[in-house]
Amino acid sequence: MSSGKHVVLAFDSIHDVIKAEKIIVRHGIWCDLIPTPRELSSDCGMSIECRTDDLPDLESLRENGALEWRDIHRPE
Amino acid sequence: MVHVGANPGRSGHRLSAQAARIVFDTRQGLAELFGVSDSRQIVFTSNATAGLNIALHGMLGPRDHVVTTSMEHNSVMRPLRHLARERGVRITVVAADREGRVDPAAIREALEPKTRLVAINHGSNVVGCIQPIAQIKEAIGKVPLLVDAAQTAGSYPISIERDGIDLLAFSGHKSLLGPAGTGGLYVRPELDLPPLVRGGTGSRSESDQQPDFRPDKYESGTLNTCGIAGLGAGVRFILERGVETIHNHEMNLLDVFLERLRRIEGVVLYGPSSTEARLPTVSLNVEGKSPSQVGGLLDKRHDIMVRVGLHCAPDAHRTIGTFPDGTVRFSAGALNTTDEMEQAVAAVDEIARS
Ligand SMILES: Cc1ncc(COP(=O)(O)O)c(C=O)c1O
Numbered sequence: 001m002s003s004g005k006h007v008v009l010a011f012d013s014i015h016d017v018i019k020a021e022k023i024i025v026r027h028g029i030w031c032d033l034i035p036t037p038r039e040l041s042s043d044c045g046m047s048i049e050c051r052t053d054d055l056p057d058l059e060s061l062r063e064n065g066a067l068e069w070r071d072i073h074r075p076e
Numbered sequence: 077m078v079h080v081g082a083n084p085g086r087s088g089h090r091l092s093a094q095a096a097r098i099v100f101d102t103r104q105g106l107a108e109l110f111g112v113s114d115s116r117q118i119v120f121t122s123n124a125t126a127g128l129n130i131a132l133h134g135m136l137g138p139r140d141h142v143v144t145t146s147m148e149h150n151s152v153m154r155p156l157r158h159l160a161r162e163r164g165v166r167i168t169v170v171a172a173d174r175e176g177r178v179d180p181a182a183i184r185e186a187l188e189p190k191t192r193l194v195a196i197n198h199g200s201n202v203v204g205c206i207q208p209i210a211q212i213k214e215a216i217g218k219v220p221l222l223v224d225a226a227q228t229a230g231s232y233p234i235s236i237e238r239d240g241i242d243l244l245a246f247s248g249h250k251s252l253l254g255p256a257g258t259g260g261l262y263v264r265p266e267l268d269l270p271p272l273v274r275g276g277t278g279s280r281s282e283s284d285q286q287p288d289f290r291p292d293k294y295e296s297g298t299l300n301t302c303g304i305a306g307l308g309a310g311v312r313f314i315l316e317r318g319v320e321t322i323h324n325h326e327m328n329l330l331d332v333f334l335e336r337l338r339r340i341e342g343v344v345l346y347g348p349s350s351t352e353a354r355l356p357t358v359s360l361n362v363e364g365k366s367p368s369q370v371g372g373l374l375d376k377r378h379d380i381m382v383r384v385g386l387h388c389a390p391d392a393h394r395t396i397g398t399f400p401d402g403t404v405r406f407s408a409g410a411l412n413t414t415d416e417m418e419q420a421v422a423a424v425d426e427i428a429r430s
Contacts, residue, residue: 013279013292014084015116018093018100033093044279044292046093 010071102308111235119294124226125151127245127261140192176205180215199227203347204357254307326356359403378423
């Protein structure tokens, strides 16, 4: 998550992380579980890294209620 | 599992993630089995007793009133008696009939303006009768209902959201076929229930306040991940076979068992006489012999292990008229066979003749 190519999704609990991971993978979108970066305070130990290119797809999953996240971090 | 010795959610590495996936899958399986749409409302505990304690301590404040039944296990009655001493909680115990059944109308009549909870043992661990949970909830309206499903989870259909159940505690090591040291509690999302234990959750680590989101709110400290993995395997087995199929199988075993036992002279059977709304749990006595004598002979001579005595439920034995000696209790499960039931009958027959 060192470049603008990736975004990081943050969640309240590890339960929410695993749930989101399953949904993202099921939709054929690449993602990776990473230790929560320092910039994102107030979170559980893990976050989900996704490609910035996939953000529109992720946003539409979120809009239709299939996917939830608490916070999104977009590195400059 | 051998390779997943990490703590779910405490760190960002692969093994921790794998452990978290196992916990997640087990939680999802339980939600599916119990008819719960969001599995976050199910929290893991070390057994049913721990879940019941969260519910009872969290729901009952100073001088609140609670309604329960004469069929409860000590894991409900002892916390309630403690709360009566400590918080002035008032307890009404509704008596069941001789077969162990509780009338929903009698529960409704016991309600008072300050009734904060109705606590019901779904399936009796002494005589196997099932209480009509949906009718009881209908009868009590908005008063929260706590169901002790220690005996029914995995062997009798449970539909939490459809039946309006507010709280439900279950054991992992009985009919859910999981290992000892597993269990859980369902908490209806609208209930503002404080946790009993607070501590580290792996989430909101910068805060010294307990998180208020689920499941973390009720799951402080390291979970029994190995046990939960085993419980997950049990739940998968049940979902694949179907809880109705398991229940029907158990009722077939019970039919064989009861029908043959009735023919043996000197055997006294307790509880419901039919297989209607019940579990394959049978309490009996052999005339002229104490429960412990019968239990000892079954074990030593016949390799059949049963539990004798009061089964942690003295009031249930008062209800069926077997206090203080208790009974010999047999119970069948998903993996038992008709053959084994016949062997058990033959053993009881031999003991009754001796
Ligand atoms: C009706 C009932 N409630 C509660 C319990 C306690 O269950 P656990 O051992 O999981 O705490 C039992 C188990 O014996 C039971 O039969």
